[in-house]
Amino acid sequence: MTNQENTPSCSFTSCQNAGTRRCTGCKVAAYCSPACQKDGWKTHRKACTGAKKYNCFLIRAVPSDLTKGDLTEADYIEPMPLDSYGEWSPEMKELKKRTRWDGILEPGKFYSHRPVDRWHYHVYQQYEKTETPRNPLVSRCFKGDIHGDVAVVRSCWNFTRVDTLEMKPSGGPKLAWLLQWGCRRRLSVGWCLRASLILMFLQSQSRG
Numbered sequence: 001m002t003n004q005e006n007t008p009s010c011s012f013t014s015c016q017n018a019g020t021r022r023c024t025g026c027k028v029a030a031y032c033s034p035a036c037q038k039d040g041w042k043t044h045r046k047a048c049t050g051a052k053k054y055n056c057f058l059i060r061a062v063p064s065d066l067t068k069g070d071l072t073e074a075d076y077i078e079p080m081p082l083d084s085y086g087e088w089s090p091e092m093k094e095l096k097k098r099t100r101w102d103g104i105l106e107p108g109k110f111y112s113h114r115p116v117d118r119w120h121y122h123v124y125q126q127y128e129k130t131e132t133p134r135n136p137l138v139s140r141c142f143k144g145d146i147h148g149d150v151a152v153v154r155s156c157w158n159f160t161r162v163d164t165l166e167m168k169p170s171g172g173p174k175l176a177w178l179l180q181w182g183c184r185r186r187l188s189v190g191w192c193l194r195a196s197l198i199l200m201f202l203q204s205q206s207r208g
Contacts (some may be wrong), residue, residue, distance in 0.1 A: 058150070063075040
């Protein structure tokens with residue numbers, strides 16, 4: 001049972017109910033319901049650390065804080081702003097240097113199912129000579145075992161941790177389209193499946 005004395009009030013200013021739901025972006029603001037969280041987002045997004053825009057995110061196989069008991073999706077995702085953002089080869093070199101990965105598996109460029117060509121995603125996966133830990137977040141998207149960390153870089157526009165955590169089926173890409181497009185353009189069917197499912201999870205619309 002929740003200890004009401006230790007439960008913060010709902011962060012939506014016009015509500016005095018207990019805030020039992022934490023914002024997945026900053027994990028500081030608390031809300032009593034999805035409705036209050038939605039209504040309070042216009043104000044909260046200005047202060048939410050999870051709404052800060054970055055050009056690259058890492059989806060970790062193992063969260064950085066192993067002492068935390070109740071892990072959320074946000075604990076596996078961390079920003080990694082790239083200085084070489086926008087240049088494919090320097091991006092790869094910087095990722096490898098900063099992550100200290102032995103190697104990088106790179107599925108290439110993927111576009112939205114929507115008729116736009118102004119931006120795309122690059123998805124990179126950690127490659128090591130020894131076995132890497134299972135990545136639970138990406139594995140759930142893939143519905144199979146994916147190991148190691150994954151980096152996602154979006155061209156042109158930066159995106160936020162909240163965008164990364166948002167999962168709206170109506171706003172995500174068509175999986176069948178991504179599979180068809182990706183497997184025509186890339187070498188590995190396995191990688192097409194992985195990248196398409198990762199993108200299905202990541203490519204979502206932010207609130208407002």
